[in-house]
Amino acid sequence: MTIEGNVLPLDRANVDTDQIIPAHYLTGIETTGLGKHLFAGMTGGAELLAAHPDASILVTRENFGCGSSREHAAWSLVDRGFRAVVAPSFARIFFENAYNNGIAPIVVDDAAIDALLAAPRLQIDLEAETVLAPDGATFGFTLDPLRKQFLFSGGYMAFLAAKRDAVRTWLQRRAKGQLVQET
Amino acid sequence: MEMSRSDLQSKPRSLFEKVWDAHVVEELAGGNALVFVDKIVAHEITTPQGAFEIERRYEDKLFDPARIIAINDHVSPAKDTETAIQAKVLRDWAKRHGIVLYDIGQNGICHVVAPERGHVEPGSTMACGDSHTCTLGAFGAFALGVGTTAQGGAMLAGCLIVQRPKVMRVTLDGRLQHGATAKDLALTVVATLGFKGGTGYVLEYAGDALATLSMDERMTVCNMAIEAGATTGLIGPDETTFSYLRGRENQPTGDAFERKVDGWRELAADPDAVYDREVRIDLSALRPMVSWGTNPGEAVPIDGAVPANADAGSLRYMDLEPGRALRSIPIDQAFIGSCTNSRLSDLRAAAEVLRGRTVSIPTIVTPGSQAVKRAAEREGLHDVFQDAGALWTHSSCGPCLGMSMGVLAPGARCISSTNRNFPGRMGTGGRVHLASPAVVAASAVLGRIASPDELAVEALAAG
Ligand code: SF4
Numbered sequence: 001m002t003i004e005g006n007v008l009p010l011d012r013a014n015v016d017t018d019q020i021i022p023a024h025y026l027t028g029i030e031t032t033g034l035g036k037h038l039f040a041g042m043t044g045g046a047e048l049l050a051a052h053p054d055a056s057i058l059v060t061r062e063n064f065g066c067g068s069s070r071e072h073a074a075w076s077l078v079d080r081g082f083r084a085v086v087a088p089s090f091a092r093i094f095f096e097n098a099y100n101n102g103i104a105p106i107v108v109d110d111a112a113i114d115a116l117l118a119a120p121r122l123q124i125d126l127e128a129e130t131v132l133a134p135d136g137a138t139f140g141f142t143l144d145p146l147r148k149q150f151l152f153s154g155g156y157m158a159f160l161a162a163k164r165d166a167v168r169t170w171l172q173r174r175a176k177g178q179l180v181q182e183t
Numbered sequence: 184m185e186m187s188r189s190d191l192q193s194k195p196r197s198l199f200e201k202v203w204d205a206h207v208v209e210e211l212a213g214g215n216a217l218v219f220v221d222k223i224v225a226h227e228i229t230t231p232q233g234a235f236e237i238e239r240r241y242e243d244k245l246f247d248p249a250r251i252i253a254i255n256d257h258v259s260p261a262k263d264t265e266t267a268i269q270a271k272v273l274r275d276w277a278k279r280h281g282i283v284l285y286d287i288g289q290n291g292i293c294h295v296v297a298p299e300r301g302h303v304e305p306g307s308t309m310a311c312g313d314s315h316t317c318t319l320g321a322f323g324a325f326a327l328g329v330g331t332t333a334q335g336g337a338m339l340a341g342c343l344i345v346q347r348p349k350v351m352r353v354t355l356d357g358r359l360q361h362g363a364t365a366k367d368l369a370l371t372v373v374a375t376l377g378f379k380g381g382t383g384y385v386l387e388y389a390g391d392a393l394a395t396l397s398m399d400e401r402m403t404v405c406n407m408a409i410e411a412g413a414t415t416g417l418i419g420p421d422e423t424t425f426s427y428l429r430g431r432e433n434q435p436t437g438d439a440f441e442r443k444v445d446g447w448r449e450l451a452a453d454p455d456a457v458y459d460r461e462v463r464i465d466l467s468a469l470r471p472m473v474s475w476g477t478n479p480g481e482a483v484p485i486d487g488a489v490p491a492n493a494d495a496g497s498l499r500y501m502d503l504e505p506g507r508a509l510r511s512i513p514i515d516q517a518f519i520g521s522c523t524n525s526r527l528s529d530l531r532a533a534a535e536v537l538r539g540r541t542v543s544i545p546t547i548v549t550p551g552s553q554a555v556k557r558a559a560e561r562e563g564l565h566d567v568f569q570d571a572g573a574l575w576t577h578s579s580c581g582p583c584l585g586m587s588m589g590v591l592a593p594g595a596r597c598i599s600s601t602n603r604n605f606p607g608r609m610g611t612g613g614r615v616h617l618a619s620p621a622v623v624a625a626s627a628v629l630g631r632i633a634s635p636d637e638l639a640v641e642a643l644a645a646g
Contacts, residue, residue: 012496014378014478018605023584027258027265029231029272031331041607043500063379066412066478067605069314070229071330091412092346092382093314097330145213146344156332160340161241163209163217167341170208170219179205 001152003083003104003124005056008048009117013061017068017094019045021076034072035079049080057124058085059116065094074101084124086131088113099147100156106131112139126151195453198419199350199385202325202450206308208342218325218345220337221307225253225282226293227269229312233335234276245280246341252302253277254285254293257580258587266587291552291578294318294522298402299554301431305420305447310337315522315602316415317408321401322428323420323450325385328409348414349459351384352452355392357467362636364532365400366524366600366619369407370472370482371464378480381413384460388418389452392466398427399528406523407602410479420447471634473509474604474617476501481604485509485622485634500606501614502594509632512616516597517546517573517627518609519620521583524600525551527558529620533600534564536624536635537571543630546573547589549581573627585609598626 021034022041028034039045058077064087065073074097077085084104098105104126108116115137116122123132126148131139143151150156173179196204209217225234230253237243245251253273261267270286277284285296294315297303305323309316312334319326329343337343353372359365372386386408388401396404401418408416425444428434435443474482475489476497483490489498489507498504503512519525519533530550548568550556556578559565568575582589583601591597591613600623601608604615616632625633 016478016603016605018603018608022607022611023586024590026228026586027263027269029235029269031232041605041611043606063382063412066379067314067603069312069316069328069330071232071312071332074330089379089382091379092414093328093330096333096344100330100332144215144346146211146215147213156344157236157240157336157339160336160342160344163342164246164340167208167217167219167246171341174219 001126003057003126004122005083006052006054006121007116007119008052008055008058010048010058010060011117014063014066015042015060016066017070017073020065020073021070026070026072031071031075033079034076038076038080054081056081056083057122058082059113060085060087061113062088064090065098066091069093071097071101074098074103077103086113086116099144099150102151104143104151106141108139108141195455195457197350197352197387197456197458198323198450198452199325199387199417200456202306202308202323203347205306206325211344214347215344216347217342218308219342220310221250221304222302222309223251223334223337224293224297224309224311224316225251225273225334225338226257226311226313227255227259227273228257229331229334230276231269231272233312233331233338234272236335237339241339245338248280248282250341251338252283252285252297254296255287255290256293256296257584259290259579260287262587289553291550291555292522292525292580294402294406295526295551295555298322298398299552301428301433304428305424306450310334310343314409315406317413318402318406318522320405320408320416321398321418322424323418323447325417326415328415348385349383350387351381351460351462352458353386353388354461354463355388355390355466356463357392357465358395359466359469361469362471362621362634363466363469364471364619364621365396365403367469367472368464368466369404369523370474370479370617371469372404373407373410373479374472374482375462375464376411378410378478379412381408381411384413386411386413386416387452387458388416393418394421394423397528398423399526402526403523407479410602419451471619471622473622473632475503475509477604477606479602479604479617482617483509485632512632513596514544514598514616514626514631515595516544516591517542517623518549518582518589518597518599518601519623520547520549520551520581521601522551523602524620525549525555527555529600530555530559530564531562533620533624534567536621536638537573537628538567540571540628540638542572542627544627546627547576547582548573549576550578552578582609585613598623598632
């Protein structure tokens, strides 16, 4: 599967979840309709989005999505049409949330980011695990071999639902002391 | 793949590895594992969406409602119709499933309430749709902040998918002194590792100094593990832990409790356990810390100045320049509260500074739970705060996340006992300086960043 689209270049490190979507927009109970608040906590965020109205790939610097666990950060990106975030590193919880919502978190090195920030458009091949810039430059990345299936099917919950019986069995064995204990 | 008993006995393990091994249901591809969750803490901001998903697609079937507790905490009581609906959704869901619910009148910040009510046990695993779940690592639990989908998965199937973290041993030597507190240790850890320096690691605290830290202090230390990007923090249980839990509600009494303690005593890192990274911190060298920038790693000792190599974006947002002495920075508002510093000992420390003094700027004191509030009032701390001119509120996350009361005006500068100083965290355009409750209190009196010892000097001079 390939994600092809325009780039929103966000040349900043440590973009935290309060900048992606501030807490005062977390008053809803659904996962939809949050795109209008994307980057509402970021200086210059609205201007950046206005300048790249149809972007679907965010290119940014290290430690993207640090801070809060709010999945609203991923939901607001999804609602705005983003399908991938390319960065040198991600904060753990955002990284997980991205996979669970069909946003590919693509990790490439700092040098690649320098090049990709300048590209107006990118092609991301999720099978071949390559990012292709318009000038022909390509950069490799590795997806989490387990979580990448969640990108295609939105299937985190379905994956876990299928494990319920196995978990119950494990729990019964634990209750009977049949597992190796932690001592 | 399951390891045999002899494998496990032959390989020395960190405390983290012991807790991890005891909860792995299945190894998964890519270094991930299916990890059983002993208890889930659900709050009103991040739970409804996952609960709806289970209701709509999985017949509303939870794995085990007895393993869930629900707490309305972030905006409680509700501030408007939307937040009232959030609270109602959580409340109705909890009642429908027979889930233990802490609501208006008995609630507080989830990370304060869960341990206070005896829900956090050594060697257990905990999950919550909140990044500061790491606080609970203070009890020797593997406590993970997760997103709504992951929390929902745990509600549905009793498990999380977790990428196995590396383990960093943070060895603490010496003793806190010179006015340094657990908060200053927490800020020092983040400043030392850097804002993302802990990413991919569990911070397993070790060293003789741990025995000198109370449970409140340990929770403050573990609370900020996430601010270094760490997966969580972890402190092995000891007599301090056991006496905290002894007699708590939701814990057995008598022999049944002591039998649990016998099991918990085994929960220690093996002496020759191997760690992925080692850090040492001498507590006796610590001083009160204050953040100057826009992430918690941008903090320096209070005697210091904004660093020469400070990030330009942070400086611009905070309207500061390199070399500016922290003590010279005027403050518009002070806040004492949050899951970092809102427990009884934090309030005592702030009250000690404020007793007989008057604040010179708007000051809000928000206890971490209604139980903390009542305990503080029994000691008369509410009088100390109110006599000083501070606002004494009900328990809640409150001003910490700029979502309800105490929101900062653009450009306003707040000294705060919280854990995050991100741009806009406490209100659009608001500026936050993180510090200990005692430093916040002293700053509230002087209207600028100040430490309690300055007040002592002033009192002497005046006397
Ligand atoms: S007190 Fe602040 S940091 Fe803690 S859980 Fe509440 S909002 Fe989050």
